[in-house]
Amino acid sequence: MAQNVPQEGPPEGVRPDDPAEIGRRVLRLRGERGLTQRQLAEPAYTPAYVSTLEAGKVRPSEAALRHLAERLGVGYEELATGRPAHLAAGLRLRLTDARRALATGAPEDAAELYRVLYEEAVTHALPQEQAAALLGLGDCLLEAGELADARDRFAAAEHLLADEPLPRRVPAIRGRATAHLLTGELRYACYLLESTLDELNAAGLHDPEALLLLYTASIAPYMDMGAHARAAHAAELALALAPRVDDPALVAGMHRGVARTLIAEGRIAEADASLAKAQELYRHLHIRTELAHCHWMRGYVHAQNGDLEHAENELRTAREILASKRAALFTEQVEVELADVLRRRGKTDEAEALLRPLLTSGADDMEGAETDEADGDEADGDETGAGTLGARRGAVHAGGAHRLLGLIAEERGDTERAEEHYCAALSLLERSSAVGDLADLCRLLGDLLRRTGRVEAAMDAYRTGLGHRAAPGTTTLGPAPAAPPM
Missing domain, CATH: 1.25.40.10 (Tetratricopeptide repeat domain)
Known part of the structure; x- marks a missing residue:
């Protein structure tokens, strides 16, 4: 897609709302329009005031900037900040395009869009859009299996939003927790999610979307750690929150998470129904990675119920979707579960052929794990190869x-x-x-x-x-x- 060429910004380290920068913009725009200082100033101000302003010796008031912007034919925000009119809205629209590209295509293609958008947001000092681009990059890196880099992007987004209310930071915290979960650091993933929930509740910030995101994200690490009662409680709270949330993708994610607790309780038919709801929402939204996760979990449900033929079909579908999106880590995880079903169906050679390349x-892996244990935190920077x-x-x-x-x-x-x-x-x-x-x-x-x-x-x-x-x-x-x- 064609990219807008960013306008020249202020020198590095200089704020766009610095008086000297505002003066420089006024001088440039006045020259482009062929106006004298008197023509620009009248009727509310004097030529001497405009001269002082253009020299960067005075910080103009909002009223003065609005008068000058009207005379120069530009928006107030553009004159005050140097950002072209409607830039933020345009960036947000392109961020939506990048999100759609991630939902339907390969993560590395969407990542390139997010990188361009992040650079433009930095150029024009738009922290909200910077954070949104970093969150998108983090999601791309999660799909690609680059977990340390994903964690760093989520942490950077959280830092950018440090002065925002906690609910605004929840997607970044949830992203970090997911990266730790996929790395295998289940306890720390739980700590991040639980401490954020406690902070939200203690502050009275009962934001339904933020709470639903956190409770849904906590189900997977709880289940992997064997804390089934806690997972079931999180699922109950998520179900109670869902009617208050308008985002269908969040609701679909909730249904997928709740299904795990239903499986653990032996409620197989209910789990399959919950997954069917999620699957239909993801199909309608064209979110292919999450749709693959639904096929993946339905395969798990069928395997738990002893229906190995249907389990194999669902897992193969999930694998095909994830491989086509080049979602490397998720593809490998599905292959492990598919290999389990294949072994149970007597297809041992095919199962082994799937597992060995992973x-x-x-x-060697045993030695690698022991080495990481000895190295402690230093191992964090040494990811297992793609x-x-x-x-x-x-x-x-x-x-x-x-x-x-x-x-x-x-x-x-x-x-x-x-x-x-x-x-x-x-x-x-x-x-x-x-x-x-x-x-x-x-x-x-x-x-x-x-x-x-x-x-x-x-x-x-x-x-x-x-x-x-x-x-x-x-x-x-x-x-x-x-x-x-x-």
Whole structure:
């Protein structure tokens, strides 16, 4: 699309509303229109005042600027700030175009639009539009699997909006929490969301859209951590808030999140109905990534219900949509769940062929996780390479992939390889606090160790699993955030 050429701005470090900059603009515009200082000043002001103003020796009042703008034939805002008339509105319209490009196309194509818009917003000192462009860039980077860069963009948007009311900052906070969730930092994702909810409620800022966004975003990390009761409570609050929200995309996201809690409670038909509502909204809005997530979760619902044929079809549809959008990380995560269904359907070779390109070897990934543990915060800047799941990129699904490869190795009688994969999965899931999956993994590892004669080691594995099952979520989460008055 054609881009507007930005007008020349003030020198770096000079504010556009500085008296010298305003004087320079008045002088330039007066010259372009062929007016004398007297013609510009009359009838309200003197030529001497215009001369002093053009020299940057006086800050004009709003009344003076409005008089001069009318005589010069420009808008008040353009004369006061140097921004062309309707610039902000035009940028916001193009931001909507970029959002549509992300919904329907590849993230890197939308990212280029957002970068251009961000640069223009910086040139013209438009912080709101800068923040909107950064939020869009963050979403693009999430889809592309570039989690550290996405986190940085969301943090920069939050910083730009620091003086705005907290509800305005919620999309940036939710973006940061999502990046941490996908990295595998479940506890920190919960902390960000819960502390923001507490702050909103303590301040009496009961903004329905902000609350719905936060409660919906908290369901996934709660479920992965095994805190099912807390996830169900968040889902109940989200459902109660939905009638007060006009944004259909937010409501669709709520239905998708609530479905996870219904699945955990065994309410499969209700979960599928909730996903169908979300799917229809996303299809109507042409939001392809979220539509793919609905197919993805419906595949999970069918798999939980034992309908593996329909599960495979839904997951293949999700994979096809995400791959066509080049949403790398989400595509890889769907492939892990598709591989699980394929293995259960007896298509073991196809399942293994899907999983192996997603991971380094079991032993290598185990060593990588231990290295990250030793390096601490320094590992944050060292993302796992694009195209592979690991400790810093999709950790929960990386653990799931190793678990599946372990099962496949066991079925083939390769117990040594199976143990390597189980240990790699255990390391990844412990680091991410995904206690919901840890107990089952400890059982698998314990059974393997017992069958190979290592009874004491098997007992240790079983004890670890029982510890995770005893009180899921209670060792990693503090008190739940207070519910808002509904």
